[in-house]
Amino acid sequence: MTKSPEQLDEFIRQAQAHGDVSAWQRNPEDTGLVNIVSILNNIPKTDAPKANLLRVRNRILDKISLPSDMSSDGSYASGFFRVLPRFLRITGGIVGAFTIMLSLTIGTAVAALESVPGQTIYPVKRMVESVQLRLANDQEQKTNLQIKFANNRVDELEVILQKQKEGKASEEEVQKVVADAVKGIQETSEAVADQSKDEPQVALLTKIVTLTDKQTAVISAAQAGQEEGTEANAGLNLALEASKTAKEMAIENIERAGLVVEDQPLTISEPGDENAITTEGKLTYIDKDSISIGNTQFVVTGETKYANITFEDLEVGATVKITAITQGRYTYVTEIEVTEPAPKDEKPESEGGEVEGAKQQAPPTGGGTVRIPANPQ
Amino acid sequence: MNDQELKSAFEKAQNLDREAFGRIYDHFSGKLYKFVYFRVGHKELAEDILADTFVKAWTKISSVESPKAFTGWLYQIAKNNIIDYYRVKKVTVNLEEVVEFLEDASSPVDDANLMVEHRVVVELMEHLPPDQRQVIRYKFFEELENIEIAQIMGKTEVAIRVIQHRAVNKLKDLVNQKKRSASPTSN
Numbered sequence: 042m043t044k045s046p047e048q049l050d051e052f053i054r055q056a057q058a059h060g061d062v063s064a065w066q067r068n069p070e071d072t073g074l075v076n077i078v079s080i081l082n083n084i085p086k087t088d089a090p091k092a093n094l095l096r097v098r099n100r101i102l103d104k105i106s107l108p109s110d111m112s113s114d115g116s117y118a119s120g121f122f123r124v125l126p127r128f129l130r131i132t133g134g135i136v137g138a139f140t141i142m143l144s145l146t147i148g149t150a151v152a153a154l155e156s157v158p159g160q161t162i163y164p165v166k167r168m169v170e171s172v173q174l175r176l177a178n179d180q181e182q183k184t185n186l187q188i189k190f191a192n193n194r195v196d197e198l199e200v201i202l203q204k205q206k207e208g209k210a211s212e213e214e215v216q217k218v219v220a221d222a223v224k225g226i227q228e229t230s231e232a233v234a235d236q237s238k239d240e241p242q243v244a245l246l247t248k249i250v251t252l253t254d255k256q257t258a259v260i261s262a263a264q265a266g267q268e269e270g271t272e273a274n275a276g277l278n279l280a281l282e283a284s285k286t287a288k289e290m291a292i293e294n295i296e297r298a299g300l301v302v303e304d305q306p307l308t309i310s311e312p313g314d315e316n317a318i319t320t321e322g323k324l325t326y327i328d329k330d331s332i333s334i335g336n337t338q339f340v341v342t343g344e345t346k347y348a349n350i351t352f353e354d355l356e357v358g359a360t361v362k363i364t365a366i367t368q369g370r371y372t373y374v375t376e377i378e379v380t381e382p383a384p385k386d387e388k389p390e391s392e393g394g395e396v397e398g399a400k401q402q403a404p405p406t407g408g409g410t411v412r413i414p415a416n417p418q
Numbered sequence: 419m420n421d422q423e424l425k426s427a428f429e430k431a432q433n434l435d436r437e438a439f440g441r442i443y444d445h446f447s448g449k450l451y452k453f454v455y456f457r458v459g460h461k462e463l464a465e466d467i468l469a470d471t472f473v474k475a476w477t478k479i480s481s482v483e484s485p486k487a488f489t490g491w492l493y494q495i496a497k498n499n500i501i502d503y504y505r506v507k508k509v510t511v512n513l514e515e516v517v518e519f520l521e522d523a524s525s526p527v528d529d530a531n532l533m534v535e536h537r538v539v540v541e542l543m544e545h546l547p548p549d550q551r552q553v554i555r556y557k558f559f560e561e562l563e564n565i566e567i568a569q570i571m572g573k574t575e576v577a578i579r580v581i582q583h584r585a586v587n588k589l590k591d592l593v594n595q596k597k598r599s600a601s602p603t604s605n
Contacts, residue, residue: 045583046576046579046580046582046583047579049579049582049583049586050564050579050582050583053557053582053586057561073590073593073594074586074587074590076590076593077539077586077589077590077593078586080535080536080539081539081554081558081586081589082558083536084527084528084532084536084539084540084558084559085527085528085531085532085536086526086527086528086559087525087526087527087528087529088452089451089452089455089456089461089464090455090461092451092455092461092464092465092468093465094444094447094448094451096465097447097451097465097468097469098440098443098444098447100469101440101443101469101472101473101476102436102439102440104469104473105436105439105473105476106436154572155571155572155573156572157574157577199580200573200574200576200577200580203576203577203580204574204576207576209576
């Protein structure tokens, strides 16, 4: 990623205005980006059916030319409305007022979902999140929501840091929003890690580790921009601590599930990658629909790709590398590759008969490695 | 209309010059109509929403600071009008659905005439997080400015540039991954 957001934006602007990207192609590091932007620019578009814009123009000019019949909110009282009986007008007024209030409520809430700390509307966003949490059907959904909201806090912090860099936010403003964001990170991270400990679910825990890595990276960047000894800096230290604790707890739980988490460099992952995991370890169980590493189960589907083997060749004890995607309660294998065949002495003598459809079975002993997805920066 | 002409028309419109407002309409109406049409999928309805958007804009134009802010503000009014339309049409709508309306509209991409490389990128866009996909769509398929996208999505221009940066880089990585997996030596 060689360009800053501003440089890339300028490049896109020029490419759209002039269509000439040759100047940018001189740098080989930019070739990939240039290609993507060129392709996106050249994708054929459909056109909307031709509108009668002149007729619409006349309609607008007619309306805004009307004398002061216009009410303060810009609407116009029609002659029909004026001749309505009084009680109907009152009823209409109440319905109208209710409609406007409803519209404002929904509109405000929509805007609030996109707000950042420091904006007047931001508390509404936190309120909506709180309601969503209360309405969660089960613990898993609740934890997923908490992860999502913790991600929101980090995204908000990033936006604020960017503002600070550009001198668009005062010191006082930044301190306040950093404190808000930090509090959010602390609350959500602790809750997420804590609520996952009873029932280790590798998919959720992997998300938490990814999230905490992202938090650490963003908070570290935030600390670099703050003066030592300030309130904001002290808050960031606390948040960093909370984030690290959450990560440790999550890793501990993954390890309890029989897997080992590889040490990863600090990276900011893409939100869209949160459901993808890469795992490597010894197969402990195989049946027609699923395989396991340790006691972590992965669902095999018709779309699963087998890199260097077929499903029939899979054996308990073989070391495999799995790429998988988590959806809901299950983790689906997208690709599987045998990195080391099963040693002969580890193969079971008889096929597992306890589970219907099972091909081979072995006790769920660990040995897997979970690799947290990272976004190459 | 260049920036100077737009500024002049904007200032006149703020002083209730209807003809100047008409020129502003001429400048923005085509693009704004498309924005609305792709979200409601009906020509006459899009024209109605367009008209209502400009009438509302006229009533409040004096409170807008600059032509640049006015541009984004127009899109915000249009967006709210679209949401209102769906709210009325569906009678009962939950909050999440309202948010989704602007993301689930008909595609402005001419699917029938896509070349292979176009199709690959369009398909890979589905792997982007919703906000990144939306920014790419607004920027490249509907050719909206950052200020317009920012108003529609309720974010700052800075946030839009950051999301765009992530989206393009992510797409680049996805294309590279796809090329690698398609290569016969990848196994």
